[in-house]
Structure formats: structure tokens, C-alpha cells
Amino acid sequence: MTTTGAALHAERTQRVMEAVALRQPDRVPVGFHTMLWLARYGGITIRELMYGYERTTELGRRALEEFQPDLFAPPHQFATLGPVMEAAGFKQLQWPGHGVGDNQPYQYIDREYMKAEEYDDYLFDPTGFYLSKYMPRVMGAAEGLEELPAMPGFFYMRLVVGTRSFSNPRVAGAFAALKTAGDEAQRLVKHQSAFVEEMEAKGFVVGHGAVSIAPFDLLGDYMRGARGIMTDMYRRKDKMLAAMEKAVVFILRQTIATCKASGSRIIFIPTHWAADGFMSLQQFQTFWWPTFRRLLLGLIEADLIPMPMWEADCTSRLETIADIPRGKAIYWFERTDLVKAKQVLGDIVCLRGNIPASMMTTGTPVEVDAYCRHLIETVGKAGGFILDGSFGIPDESPVENVRAMFAAVRKYSPS
Amino acid sequence: MSQDDEKRLVDMMADMNEEEALALARAMLERGFSPLRVLELCREAMDLVGKRFEKGEYFLPELILAGEMLEQVGAMAKPLIRTAPGAAPQTLGRVLIGTVHGDLHDIGKNIVTFMLDINSFEVKDIGIDVPVEKFIEVIREFKPQVLGLSGFLTLAFESMKETIAAIEAAGLRGDMKIMIGGGQVDERVRAYTGADAFGNNAMAAVALCRNWTGG
Structure with a gap:
């Protein structure tokens, strides 16, 4: 790091950490978090962005230098997924060239990826279930792994002779295809790491070191599907709760390992099923919150800073989710009114957000400026606030609106 | 018994x-x-x-x-059921609903469809990622009193706007009311797209349809 870079880095880190600790920093920090907005910023298609490691690096660099945020989300992990998804034969997303147009974002395909009767398989042996059933279902590259035998049934010379399974052409084919996908994933990570290293040396602060997930959302979105998870709440409640108990252990281990290997202590956790409209408060407290709270506490215990992004409106959940240690996390709200959130959570957790996506995409810089001023002056009062879009910067935002957001933290201060 | x-x-x-x-x-x-x-x-x-x-x-x-x-x-x-069920049940009105082009989400739309259906509306749900031309074609055939456009992604704002503009250009807006909903849709998006109303949830959709059809 150059002296200037190091000094800037320290200054920004301090600003953010003051906010996390619920103190008043020198000014309200502002985050730069994008999914595919860099395509619009650079005047290229989403497809070009998704397949361009270097373009993404270039545009990310240009954006950080222009906006000077206090935190930045590493762009490659959300943007340049095209080559690796292609190599993996990933089936859970549609992306440009694979089901959607060149200028459309990737979208998840909600399906039942784990059947109801497979809860027992998952509960008995999550790793075996992942390897031989789940992975071949969601990734073409893993097809063939279903022929792997149950290794814990082997012993002594049988274990040695059991290695013949690895010469089964379908299994060997899967390993070869996974190696190709893995090489591509390494390229993605290499580009991202180089970008993060360069930007940190220039004084920018990487905004999260890992991405994690609520056990309910993992089971609901990526395994059972919407219809499955909603009906499981009635049809197989005990198995569902037991599966989440298993999942949270794996999620915690994986998230801690990833984050500890990064340069950041913050963990980004987008939530999907926590919102008011999806389930009753009682259901939320029974099904969603307990294992999520364990995840938050486990991360905090590992000296990390969980940052759930509470999607949609979570107003009715505020009192429940207040039950975490003080000053140890960041709650980023998408549509929940931050003024209300501040009343309930202001003494407990740093808040982040939430210029409406509709304003960022269809509003004017003057409107964005006024809205940021309102957030800074009210929610920013007494510290504990980071300004951002409702879910970062929407892909379609005109650059003038983004400029207005970054200018606002330098113009206004908490009243 | x-x-x-x-x-x-x-x-x-x-x-x-x-x-x-x-x-x-x-x-x-x-x-x-x-x-x-x-x-x-x-x-x-x-x-x-x-x-x-x-x-x-x-x-x-x-x-x-x-x-x-x-x-x-x-x-x-x-x-x-062996005998013909007799006359079709009375409905409060016809509602056409679909997720606009570019967007593949359907949870919210399905809830609205379900709630309108059990509230005695005749609902035609034409699915997700619906091209503008498809809406126009079905409006011509089905002649809905209300059109519901759904979208979860921010790109849907533009798709809703295009869909509504195309319906107007085809001279099909007439007395038909248009409601939008889903994801981050709010009053600002309503104004941007030119819809008649927006709703945050399925009850809002039912209330709007009742109001418009006098149901």
C-alpha cells in the first residue's frame, strides 16, 4: 500500500467500524454494491459483462475511482459468472445466452431440487446426498457422481479395491468436467482477488469477505422449491427443522472458513423468505429465525460481522430480530422503513440502506439527493448508519442518480 | 350425519x-x-x-x-360428475394477469390469481416472461375488465411501461383498468409505467378489482 492508500484505507475502515459499533463517524459511510450495474455504467451488454473478467475489473476500477465509496462489493462474484456456469453446466439459473436475452439479468429457476421423500437421505448423510444426488441434479458437470458407492461401507482391503469406482467412466468423466469447471472458477477468483488487492492498496475497503445464507432459505430456495418448503411447514415440520439444524453447522463452517481467508470481516447474507408477507410472525419465529440466529451468533463468536440483507418489508420482524448482541452486525433493509427500524433497532445494530429501487431507476438526481439527505439526517442521527441503495445499485440506474447518492454523504450530516 | x-x-x-x-x-x-x-x-x-x-x-x-x-x-x-354442471357460475369480472417480459418470477402473481379466483373473478393467468404481443393478443380474445401486470425485478419497470404503451397504441386501453405489483413496485413505478394503480399485496389486488368492476 502507498502511504496515501494506507491512510485512506484506515480512515474508511474506521468510519465503517464506528458505524458498526453504533458510534457517530466523521460522516455517514456509503457502500458501493452492484450486481450487474457495471454493464450500464460501461455501456456494454449484461452478457458482455458476464463473460468479461477484464472488462469487469476495468469498469469496477473506474467506478470506485469515480464514486470513492467507503465499502465496495467485489464485482466478479456477482457479475462474471458466465464462463464458470457454462463450464459447470449449471441448471439453476438462466443467464444471457442461456435462456434470457443479452441484456437481461440472470434469474433463478424455482424447482423442487430435493424431493420430499429425500429429507431422510439428507438427514442421514448430507455430504453423500450432495455428491450423489443434489450436485448431479443442478450441475451437468457433476452428472456421473450418482454412481459413486457409499464409501463408509468399505473397510480394510475392500476400501482399497473400492477405489475401482473412481475408474468408472461416468464417475471419472464427472471428475474431469468438475476439474474444468474448477479451473474456470479459479480464474474468476484470481481476477477478483487481483482486483480487491489493487483497490485495497489504493485505499478502498472491500465490503464483504463471504456470502452466506439462512438455513431456511437454503432448504427453501435451492432444495425444496417454494411450493415444497411452504407445504413442508405443515406436512413434515420435524424433518424440515432437523434439516435446518444440520444445514446451519455446514453453513457456519463454510462461511467462517471463507471469510477468514479474505481481507474482510463482513459477511453478506441476502435473506429470501424472512419478509412479512410470506409467513406469520409465529411461523417466522418457529421456522425461520432460530437457525438464522444461531448462524448470526456463530459468526459473531468467530469475530466476524454478519450483514443480513433483509429483503422486502420486514417491519413485523423487527422486535424478533433485535435479539442479537449489541454493535456486532449490520442490518441492511430493502423495503422496511429505516426510520421505524431505527426506533426498534437503533441501540442494537448498525443499519444500512435504502434508497428505493424505483427512485434509483426512474427518479432524478434531485430526488435521490433529497432522499439521501432525509436518511442521513434522520437514520444517521447518533451514528450506526451506512447509506446505500435498497439492494445496492439496481442494474438499470442512470449514472447521474448514482452520482447523487455518493455526493450526498459529502454534503449532508446527521442533524 | x-x-x-x-x-x-x-x-x-x-x-x-x-x-x-x-x-x-x-x-x-x-x-x-x-x-x-x-x-x-x-x-x-x-x-x-x-x-x-x-x-x-x-x-x-x-x-x-x-x-x-x-x-x-x-x-x-x-x-x-356425470351430469353437466349447469350454467357457469356468476363472476364479478374478467381479470387477465401475467408477469411482464424479461421477468421469470411468479410467486406473487400466483397468490394474486388464487385470491381473485376465490373472490369470484374469472382470472386468466398467462404465465411469466409474457411478450407484449401476447398480452395484446389475449386482451383481444378475452376482453378483460382488469389487466394485472406482475414483476419482481427492477427491469420489470421498463417492461411494464412498454407493455402499457403498446396496449394504448393498439387502441385496447379503453375502459380496461391496469394494475401492477410485485417486488419494488410503488407509486413512483405506477406513475412511470402509466398504470391505473399498484398494489403491495393480493388483498390490494382484490380490492382494486372489486372497486373497478363494482363487485
């Missing part, structure tokens, strides 16, 4: 006692109970589910499970 059974079937379905409800429906049909009456009871149960949803007692799990119970009882009862 049969009156008791009728009430029990409605309550079991409305209270989400799926196994008992299905067993009772099966037993009633096996005893020669009118399949049409069983379907009527299902509708009564769905009305109760809808009311509890409106009151904030029920949410997505209950709507989905209720829908699945209805399908299962329907599958048992419908093959037993």
Missing part, C-alpha cells in the same frame, strides 16, 4: 388438516355423496382461507396448501 360431514370437511380444509380432509372427502364420495356438492364445500373452505388471509391470520404456506388440497379433492370428485 351428512350435514355434520359437510361442516367437518369445510373446517378440516380451512384449518389445514390435509390428511383428515382428504380421507373424509374420499369417504363421502365412496358413500355416494354428490361430487358437485363436495366441490361446493371446497369453495366454502377456500372462502374461509381467503378471509383468514385477508385478516393476516394466514400467509403463503396456507394458500399453497389450500390450493393443493383443492386440486386433490377436485381430482377425486371431478371424474364422478
Whole structure:
């Protein structure tokens, strides 16, 4: 790091950490978090962005230098997924060239990826279930792994002779295809790491070191599907709760390992099923919150800073989710009114957000400026606030609106 | 006894006692109970589910499970219906609904469809990622009084705007009302797209449709 870079880095880190600790920093920090907005910023298609490691690096660099945020989300992990998804034969997303147009974002395909009767398989042996059933279902590259035998049934010379399974052409084919996908994933990570290293040396602060997930959302979105998870709440409640108990252990281990290997202590956790409209408060407290709270506490215990992004409106959940240690996390709200959130959570957790996506995409810089001023002056009062879009910067935002957001933290201060 | 059974079937379905409800429906049909009456009871149960949803007692799990119970009882009862069901039931109005082009999300749209359906609207749901031309074609055939455009992604704002502009250009707006909803849709998006109204949830959609159709 150059002296200037190091000094800037320290200054920004301090600003953010003051906010996390619920103190008043020198000014309200502002985050730069994008999914595919860099395509619009650079005047290229989403497809070009998704397949361009270097373009993404270039545009990310240009954006950080222009906006000077206090935190930045590493762009490659959300943007340049095209080559690796292609190599993996990933089936859970549609992306440009694979089901959607060149200028459309990737979208998840909600399906039942784990059947109801497979809860027992998952509960008995999550790793075996992942390897031989789940992975071949969601990734073409893993097809063939279903022929792997149950290794814990082997012993002594049988274990040695059991290695013949690895010469089964379908299994060997899967390993070869996974190696190709893995090489591509390494390229993605290499580009991202180089970008993060360069930007940190220039004084920018990487905004999260890992991405994690609520056990309910993992089971609901990526395994059972919407219809499955909603009906499981009635049809197989005990198995569902037991599966989440298993999942949270794996999620915690994986998230801690990833984050500890990064340069950041913050963990980004987008939530999907926590919102008011999806389930009753009682259901939320029974099904969603307990294992999520364990995840938050486990991360905090590992000296990390969980940052759930509470999607949609979570107003009715505020009192429940207040039950975490003080000053140890960041709650980023998408549509929940931050003024209300501040009343309930202001003494407990740093808040982040939430210029409406509709304003960022269809509003004017003057409107964005006024809205940021309102957030800074009210929610920013007494510290504990980071300004951002409702879910970062929407892909379609005109650059003038983004400029207005970054200018606002330098113009206004908490009243 | 049969009156008791009728009430029990409605309550079991409305209270989400799926196994008992299905067993009772099966037993009633096996005893020669009118399949049409069983379907009527299902509708009564769905009305109760809808009311509890409106009151904030029920949410997505209950709507989905209720829908699945209805399908299962329907599958048992419908093959037993020998006579023509008679005149089509009265509806409050026709609503066409779909997720705009570029967007593949459907959870919110499905809830709105379900709630409009149990509130006596004739709903035509034309799915996700619906091209502008498809909306125009179906509006011509179906002649809805209300059009519902759904979208979860921010890109849907533009798609909604294009869809509405194309409907106007085709001279099809007329008296038809247009409502939008989903994801981050709010008053600003309503103004941007030129829709008549937006809603944050399925109850809002029902209220708008009732208001517009005088239902």
C-alpha cells in the first residue's frame, strides 16, 4: 500500500467500524454494491459483462475511482459468472445466452431440487446426498457422481479395491468436467482477488469477505422449491427443522472458513423468505429465525460481522430480530422503513440502506439527493448508519442518480 | 350425519388438516355423496382461507396448501360428475394477469390469481416472461375488465411501461383498468409505467378489482 492508500484505507475502515459499533463517524459511510450495474455504467451488454473478467475489473476500477465509496462489493462474484456456469453446466439459473436475452439479468429457476421423500437421505448423510444426488441434479458437470458407492461401507482391503469406482467412466468423466469447471472458477477468483488487492492498496475497503445464507432459505430456495418448503411447514415440520439444524453447522463452517481467508470481516447474507408477507410472525419465529440466529451468533463468536440483507418489508420482524448482541452486525433493509427500524433497532445494530429501487431507476438526481439527505439526517442521527441503495445499485440506474447518492454523504450530516 | 360431514370437511380444509380432509372427502364420495356438492364445500373452505388471509391470520404456506388440497379433492370428485354442471357460475369480472417480459418470477402473481379466483373473478393467468404481443393478443380474445401486470425485478419497470404503451397504441386501453405489483413496485413505478394503480399485496389486488368492476 502507498502511504496515501494506507491512510485512506484506515480512515474508511474506521468510519465503517464506528458505524458498526453504533458510534457517530466523521460522516455517514456509503457502500458501493452492484450486481450487474457495471454493464450500464460501461455501456456494454449484461452478457458482455458476464463473460468479461477484464472488462469487469476495468469498469469496477473506474467506478470506485469515480464514486470513492467507503465499502465496495467485489464485482466478479456477482457479475462474471458466465464462463464458470457454462463450464459447470449449471441448471439453476438462466443467464444471457442461456435462456434470457443479452441484456437481461440472470434469474433463478424455482424447482423442487430435493424431493420430499429425500429429507431422510439428507438427514442421514448430507455430504453423500450432495455428491450423489443434489450436485448431479443442478450441475451437468457433476452428472456421473450418482454412481459413486457409499464409501463408509468399505473397510480394510475392500476400501482399497473400492477405489475401482473412481475408474468408472461416468464417475471419472464427472471428475474431469468438475476439474474444468474448477479451473474456470479459479480464474474468476484470481481476477477478483487481483482486483480487491489493487483497490485495497489504493485505499478502498472491500465490503464483504463471504456470502452466506439462512438455513431456511437454503432448504427453501435451492432444495425444496417454494411450493415444497411452504407445504413442508405443515406436512413434515420435524424433518424440515432437523434439516435446518444440520444445514446451519455446514453453513457456519463454510462461511467462517471463507471469510477468514479474505481481507474482510463482513459477511453478506441476502435473506429470501424472512419478509412479512410470506409467513406469520409465529411461523417466522418457529421456522425461520432460530437457525438464522444461531448462524448470526456463530459468526459473531468467530469475530466476524454478519450483514443480513433483509429483503422486502420486514417491519413485523423487527422486535424478533433485535435479539442479537449489541454493535456486532449490520442490518441492511430493502423495503422496511429505516426510520421505524431505527426506533426498534437503533441501540442494537448498525443499519444500512435504502434508497428505493424505483427512485434509483426512474427518479432524478434531485430526488435521490433529497432522499439521501432525509436518511442521513434522520437514520444517521447518533451514528450506526451506512447509506446505500435498497439492494445496492439496481442494474438499470442512470449514472447521474448514482452520482447523487455518493455526493450526498459529502454534503449532508446527521442533524 | 351428512350435514355434520359437510361442516367437518369445510373446517378440516380451512384449518389445514390435509390428511383428515382428504380421507373424509374420499369417504363421502365412496358413500355416494354428490361430487358437485363436495366441490361446493371446497369453495366454502377456500372462502374461509381467503378471509383468514385477508385478516393476516394466514400467509403463503396456507394458500399453497389450500390450493393443493383443492386440486386433490377436485381430482377425486371431478371424474364422478356425470351430469353437466349447469350454467357457469356468476363472476364479478374478467381479470387477465401475467408477469411482464424479461421477468421469470411468479410467486406473487400466483397468490394474486388464487385470491381473485376465490373472490369470484374469472382470472386468466398467462404465465411469466409474457411478450407484449401476447398480452395484446389475449386482451383481444378475452376482453378483460382488469389487466394485472406482475414483476419482481427492477427491469420489470421498463417492461411494464412498454407493455402499457403498446396496449394504448393498439387502441385496447379503453375502459380496461391496469394494475401492477410485485417486488419494488410503488407509486413512483405506477406513475412511470402509466398504470391505473399498484398494489403491495393480493388483498390490494382484490380490492382494486372489486372497486373497478363494482363487485
